[in-house]
Amino acid sequence: MTVEGWLPIGEVAARSGVAASALRFYEDAGLLHAERSAGGQRRFARDTLRRLAFIAAAQRVGLTLEEIRAALATLPDSRTPTVADWTRLSRAWRPRLDEQIEMLIRLRDDLTSCIGCGCLSLKTCALYNPDDAAAGLGSGARYLLGDAAEDLVDLP
Numbered sequence: 001m002t003v004e005g006w007l008p009i010g011e012v013a014a015r016s017g018v019a020a021s022a023l024r025f026y027e028d029a030g031l032l033h034a035e036r037s038a039g040g041q042r043r044f045a046r047d048t049l050r051r052l053a054f055i056a057a058a059q060r061v062g063l064t065l066e067e068i069r070a071a072l073a074t075l076p077d078s079r080t081p082t083v084a085d086w087t088r089l090s091r092a093w094r095p096r097l098d099e100q101i102e103m104l105i106r107l108r109d110d111l112t113s114c115i116g117c118g119c120l121s122l123k124t125c126a127l128y129n130p131d132d133a134a135a136g137l138g139s140g141a142r143y144l145l146g147d148a149a150e151d152l153v154d155l156p
Contacts, residue, residue, distance in 0.1 A: 006035060006043035016052045023052075030069055031055060047080040054081045062100055063093065107144055 013020040026032045032051060034042040058068045071089045075081060133152050134142040
């Protein structure tokens, strides 16, 4: 039940599909703001629903909570993003998304070969990554991240 235009946490959770625990987490992380009722219960402004839709869309494209917080901080008076805001922000995210797409394409194309520290096949790794030499290029799946076996010859 709404009080003076504010929604209780249960109603926000039901209407947004976001668990109440996630709403509390988002508030603690600075992504949402809630007021407290006289009894200490959280109450959210109606525009929180649009803000949650923005957060969900940003998460869906792979943005971290820190990136989402930074994007929301660019909005005047901490308001809910408009269509123009979304256009501006999504344009700024495009290079990052293009990089993710390129990485996924490499993963798809190289799925049948070792990607360096991640293929789970000792027999194959012994051929593509003897003695875990790819680890010298850095942490993570080095070949997936764009390194090549040829890069290993330049290591000390």
